[in-house]
Amino acid sequence: MTTPRHEDFIIEARWMVPIEPAGIILENHAIFIQKGRIADIFAIDIGRARHPDMARVQLPHHVLMPGxxxxxxxxxxxxxxxxxxxxxxxxxxxxxxxxxxxxxxxxxxxxxxxxxxxxxxxxxxxxxxxxxxxxxxxxxxxxxxxxxxxxxxxxxxxxxxxxxxxxxxxxxxxxxxxxxxxxxxxxxxxxxxxxxxxxxxxxxxxxxxxxxxxxxxxxxxxxxxxxxxxxxxxxxxxxxxxxxxxxxxxxxxxxxxxxxxxxxxxxxxxxxxxxxxxxxxxxxxxxxxxxxxxxxxxxxxxxxxxxxxxxxxxxxxxxxxxxxxxxxxxxxxxxxxxxxxxxxxxxxxxxxxxxxLGLQDQIGSIEIGKFADLCAISVNNAFHQPYFDPASHLIYVVGREEVTDVWVDGIRRVQDGTLLHPHNKELMRISGMWQNSLKA
Missing domain, CATH: 3.20.20.140 (Metal-dependent hydrolases)
Structure with missing residues (x-):
C-alpha cells in the first residue's frame, strides 16, 4: 500500500459548489487543507490575511466542487x-x-x-x-x-x-x-x-x-x-x-x-x-x-x-x-x-x-473535517460563455474534458488536465496488449 505525503496548502477558487449547505454557490472563496482534510473555508482575502505565507493553488476561472x-x-x-x-x-x-x-x-x-x-x-x-x-x-x-x-x-x-x-x-x-x-x-x-x-x-x-x-x-x-x-x-x-x-x-x-x-x-x-x-x-x-x-x-x-x-x-x-x-x-x-x-x-x-456507500461523514461535500477529495473545472473558454450559473454549467454545458485538477486526501492526482500517475504511455501499452489478446 502506498503511503501518502500530505502537505498543508490553500486552494483559491472563483466559484465553489460546497453541496452542503444545499443550493449555494460561494464566490471568491478558499479552502485550507491540512493533513489531507478540509481545515477551514473562508473568503480569499481573509485567507491571505490569515495565512500570508501558506502555499496556495489559484483557480481564477474555475468551479471547485467535491470529487x-x-x-x-x-x-x-x-x-x-x-x-x-x-x-x-x-x-x-x-x-x-x-x-x-x-x-x-x-x-x-x-x-x-x-x-x-x-x-x-x-x-x-x-x-x-x-x-x-x-x-x-x-x-x-x-x-x-x-x-x-x-x-x-x-x-x-x-x-x-x-x-x-x-x-x-x-x-x-x-x-x-x-x-x-x-x-x-x-x-x-x-x-x-x-x-x-x-x-x-x-x-x-x-x-x-x-x-x-x-x-x-x-x-x-x-x-x-x-x-x-x-x-x-x-x-x-x-x-x-x-x-x-x-x-x-x-x-x-x-x-x-x-x-x-x-x-x-x-x-x-x-x-x-x-x-x-x-x-x-x-x-x-x-x-x-x-x-x-x-x-x-x-x-x-x-x-x-x-x-x-x-x-x-x-x-x-x-x-x-x-x-x-x-x-x-x-x-x-x-x-x-x-x-x-x-x-x-x-x-x-x-x-x-x-x-x-456509508461515507457521507468523510466525503461528498466541502465541509470542515472531511477529506479533501476535490475537483476543479475550468470555464475559461469562449464556448462556455455567457456564464450565469455555475451549477447549471456543470450539468448542461461543461464535460469531463474541462476538469483541470483533482485531489484525493488533499494529494494532487491531476494537474492542469494531466494525470500525474500513471503515464499515458503505460495506459496505451495496457490497452494495446489486451486489445490484441481479446481480438485473438
Missing amino acids: LVNTHAHTAMSLLRGIADDLPLMRWLREAIWPRESKHVSDSFVYEGTLLGGAEMLRGGITCVNDLYFYPDASARAYDALGMRAQVGMTVIDFPTPYASDVDDYLRKGLAARDAWVDSSRIGFFFAPHAPYTVSDASLERIRDLAEQLDANIHIHLHETANEISDAIQRDGIRPLARLQALGLLGPNLSIAHAVHMTDNELRTLADARVGVAHNPTSNMKLASGIAPVARMVATGIHVGLGTDGAASNNRLDMFQEMRHAALLAKVSTGDAAVLPAHQVLRMATLDGAHI
Whole structure:
C-alpha cells in the first residue's frame, strides 16, 4: 500500500459548489487543507490575511466542487469497451461478455483493466468509486496505485468462473482480500452478490449474516430489466425485491443498482428500509433496459447516487455524462421540466452517492473535517460563455474534458488536465496488449 505525503496548502477558487449547505454557490472563496482534510473555508482575502505565507493553488476561472462519487462500476471491464454493442442485457452477457470473461479474466486482467478505467475516472473528476468485479485484491492494488478512494466488491455468483469455483471459494477469497486491506484509509470492501437470478437463497442468507457480523455493506443488481422480473415471477412466484425482503436483506447497509422497473409500493419499501439506489442512466439507455423512476425515488425519500456501470455497457466512465443524462431523462420521462434541477443532480453525484456507500461523514461535500477529495473545472473558454450559473454549467454545458485538477486526501492526482500517475504511455501499452489478446 502506498503511503501518502500530505502537505498543508490553500486552494483559491472563483466559484465553489460546497453541496452542503444545499443550493449555494460561494464566490471568491478558499479552502485550507491540512493533513489531507478540509481545515477551514473562508473568503480569499481573509485567507491571505490569515495565512500570508501558506502555499496556495489559484483557480481564477474555475468551479471547485467535491470529487465525484461513482456508485456503480465494473472498472476492469474497460478492457471490453466496445466489444459488444447494440445488444439487450441478457444477450450481451451470454453471447459476448461471459464467454470472453471465462477465457481472459485473471489477476492481471483485473489489475490492468482497473488501472486503465480508474485513470479515466480520476482524469474526469471521479475520486471515489463503488466497484464490483472478480479478483478484488487486484482492483484494490490498482486503486491504491492511482491514489483513488474505492469501495471494492467481494463478488459472489452461484456458478464457477476463472476466479472462483463455488460460493465458499468466492467468499473465502473476498474476505481474504478484505483482511489484507483492513488498515487502508482509502480502500474498503463490501459484499457483492451479482443479482437474484445468479445467486441462490442460501447464498444470499449467508451474505446477509456475514454482512451483519462484519458491519459490511451489500450491493446487488436489481430490477434492471422487465424480463428479469417476469422470469423471477415465473421461477420464484414473487418479484426479486420481495424475495430479498423475505430473506431479510433490506436495510440501510443494502444498496441496489439500476432499479429501473419499480412500483410505487416497492419504492416505499425501499424508502422505509433506507435502501440506497445507484442510478445508471447511460448504461440503462444503451442496453434498452428502461428509464428508472428517479424523480419518484427522490420524492419518496430514497437516497439516489449516480453510476457509470462498466465501460463495456456505457462506453464511458464519465460522471458528467451521467449527471446530464440523469437530469434530462427525468424531465422527459415525467413531462416535468422542473424535476431534478442542477443542484439536486450535483448532490446525487457527490453527497448522496457518498451516503449510499456509508461515507457521507468523510466525503461528498466541502465541509470542515472531511477529506479533501476535490475537483476543479475550468470555464475559461469562449464556448462556455455567457456564464450565469455555475451549477447549471456543470450539468448542461461543461464535460469531463474541462476538469483541470483533482485531489484525493488533499494529494494532487491531476494537474492542469494531466494525470500525474500513471503515464499515458503505460495506459496505451495496457490497452494495446489486451486489445490484441481479446481480438485473438
